[in-house]
Amino acid sequence: MSLAIDVTNVSMRFDAKGRQVQALEGAxxxxxxxxFASIIGxxxxxKSTLLRLxxxxxxxxxxxxxxxxxxxxxxxxxxxxxxxxxxxxxxxWRSVRENIELPLDIVGRASARAAKRSPAELIELxxxxxxxxxxxxxxxxxxxxxxxxxxxxxxQPEVLLLDEPFGALDxxxxxxxxxxxxxxxxxxxxxxxxxxxxxxxxxxxSDTVHVMSPRPGRITAQLAIDLPRPRALxxxxxxxxxxxxxxxxxxxxxxxxxETDGVQSAIExx
Amino acid sequence: xxxxxxADRLRRTLMLLAPVLALxxxxxxxxxxxxxxxxxxxIPAPSAVWADAMKNPAVVTRHLTPTVLKAAAGYAxxxxxALIAAAISSLVLxxxxxxxxxxxxxxxxxxxxxxxLLALWLGTGPPTHVLVAALACYxxxxxxxxxxxxxxxxxxxxxxxxxxxxxxxxxxxxxIPSALPYLFAGFKIAAPSAVLGTITAExxxxxxxxxxxxxxxxxxxxxxxxxxxxxxxxxLSAAAYAFxxxxxxxxxxxxxAAELRD
Numbered sequence: 001m002s003l004a005i006d007v008t009n010v011s012m013r014f015d016a017k018g019r020q021v022q023a024l025e026g027a028x029x030x031x032x033x034x035x036f037a038s039i040i041g042x043x044x045x046x047k048s049t050l051l052r053l054x055x056x057x058x059x060x061x062x063x064x065x066x067x068x069x070x071x072x073x074x075x076x077x078x079x080x081x082x083x084x085x086x087x088x089x090x091x092x093w094r095s096v097r098e099n100i101e102l103p104l105d106i107v108g109r110a111s112a113r114a115a116k117r118s119p120a121e122l123i124e125l126x127x128x129x130x131x132x133x134x135x136x137x138x139x140x141x142x143x144x145x146x147x148x149x150x151x152x153x154x155x156q157p158e159v160l161l162l163d164e165p166f167g168a169l170d171x172x173x174x175x176x177x178x179x180x181x182x183x184x185x186x187x188x189x190x191x192x193x194x195x196x197x198x199x200x201x202x203x204x205x206s207d208t209v210h211v212m213s214p215r216p217g218r219i220t221a222q223l224a225i226d227l228p229r230p231r232a233l234x235x236x237x238x239x240x241x242x243x244x245x246x247x248x249x250x251x252x253x254x255x256x257x258x259e260t261d262g263v264q265s266a267i268e269x270x
Numbered sequence: 271x272x273x274x275x276x277a278d279r280l281r282r283t284l285m286l287l288a289p290v291l292a293l294x295x296x297x298x299x300x301x302x303x304x305x306x307x308x309x310x311x312x313i314p315a316p317s318a319v320w321a322d323a324m325k326n327p328a329v330v331t332r333h334l335t336p337t338v339l340k341a342a343a344g345y346a347x348x349x350x351x352a353l354i355a356a357a358i359s360s361l362v363l364x365x366x367x368x369x370x371x372x373x374x375x376x377x378x379x380x381x382x383x384x385x386x387l388l389a390l391w392l393g394t395g396p397p398t399h400v401l402v403a404a405l406a407c408y409x410x411x412x413x414x415x416x417x418x419x420x421x422x423x424x425x426x427x428x429x430x431x432x433x434x435x436x437x438x439x440x441x442x443x444x445x446i447p448s449a450l451p452y453l454f455a456g457f458k459i460a461a462p463s464a465v466l467g468t469i470t471a472e473x474x475x476x477x478x479x480x481x482x483x484x485x486x487x488x489x490x491x492x493x494x495x496x497x498x499x500x501x502x503x504x505x506l507s508a509a510a511y512a513f514x515x516x517x518x519x520x521x522x523x524x525x526x527a528a529e530l531r532d
Contacts, residue, residue, distance in 0.1 A: 083432045089425040092524045137525040
């Protein structure tokens with residue numbers, strides 16, 4: 001199977017107010033095409049930085065990255081990367097439909113016509129039928145993020161990068177949006193890489209969970225999640241889910257902490 | 271009221287009508303008080319000012335029109351220069367501070383002091399009046415444009431980077447719409463200043479204009495004419511502001527305040 005994302009030995013140094021900060025050191029991960037993978041780690045571990053390097057929003061200090069076999073810059077210019085920000089990042093002067101059409105406006109209508117999915121189909125896919133002409137300010141946070149998902153899919157990217165996309169939503173909406181996202185991902189056939197700091201979210205969504213440790217940021221564990229697809233909320237009560245969550249927690253905190261702090265970790269699971 | 275939409279509409283209508291009602295009340299009060307000589311200062315009855323204006327309407331248009339044209343010309347020139355200066359300052363970062371400082375300098379010098387100098391150098395013709403009008407209204411527009419061009423949210427810039435948008439596309443789809451609320455704020459505040467600048471310059475010497483009318487009327491102790499000129503100056507300032515406030519309502523249909531709350 002071909003690799004959609006291949007990160008090899010990537011390091012990233014920032015110059016923050018004259019002080020050198022080592023955000024990433026020797027980070028590596030591979031994601032086969034068509035999979036759903038996630039990166040989990042505590043705040044400030046460099047997981048968002050890693051995602052931005054893959055997206056060519058930033059360039060690494062050392063190491064190499066390939067997206068769909070090409071350097072990130074080329075993949076970005078070929079519109080092979082869709083990026084979903086933590087905030088919906090919509091243009092408030094554009095309606096729902098116009099926001100989704102923004103990528104088509106930028107590549108030009110001529111090449112946009114080659115797109116397999118029309119804006120109307122995308123609106124249907126993310127469940128916003130009837131809201132085409134609404135302005136972003138008239139939508140809830142969850143609906144705004146649906147618009148941004150449709151926009152990211154407008155040019156059929158090979159890779160979808162998600163930077164804590166539902167972090168600002170309440171828990172109930174967040175669960176519903178995660179189910180929606182899995183359905184959309186399955187229908188669109190893209191590769192997805194999700195950055196999150198929720199253990200249960202990472203397990204529920206992913207084929208593989210990449211665990212990061214901070215200072216300097218690096219991938220410390222790679223855990224395959226053996227839950228069947230399509231995923232359903234009922235699986236969150238299964239033994240397999242529980243065990244996977246514990247594995248991720250062990251990888252994040254180390255076995256000692258997880259055992260001596262057993263009560264606390266049991267509470268966090270639910 | 272049972273219907274909240276209707277209640278909201280009524281509230282909006284009242285808010286729009288409030289200044290008009292207040293003005294009418296003030297006029298009525300002035301009329302009533304002057305008729306009874308109940309005021310400690312000399313104020314002509316509004317009806318007397320009106321009758322005086324109607325006796326010779328040509329005086330009104332002869333002096334109002336040049337002031338309107340000169341204020342508009344100075345305003346347009348200042349707006350163009352402010353937009354260009356703000357664009358340069360957002361592209362060439364080393365020029366940002368000097369461009370802003372020059373604007374502060376222009377704004378800080380009292381025009382009432384520089385106008386006589388300009389009149390000495392350039393004469394008391396319309397060019398001086400237009401120049402002073404432009405100097406008076408330049409700074410708010412510069413600040414609005416500079417803030418506006420810098421108002422693009424970081425995430426949105428990254429979005430356009432991800433979409434590999436060209437600089438021209440960024441300007442059209444992102445920078446200009448993001449700047450519009452700030453531009454309108456600056457344009458709105460600057461509009462009455464252009465009127466003030468024109469009249470100030472006319473005071474230093476002019477054949478025609480509201481400032482000239484004021485001086486003539488003061489010299490002749492024609493109180494009705496003085497008041498007529500004052501009221502026309504006020505109305506012109508208010509109209510200039512209202513023009514841009516109305517344009518803003520038409521152009522900015524989205525909730526730009528929501529942006530600032532986020």
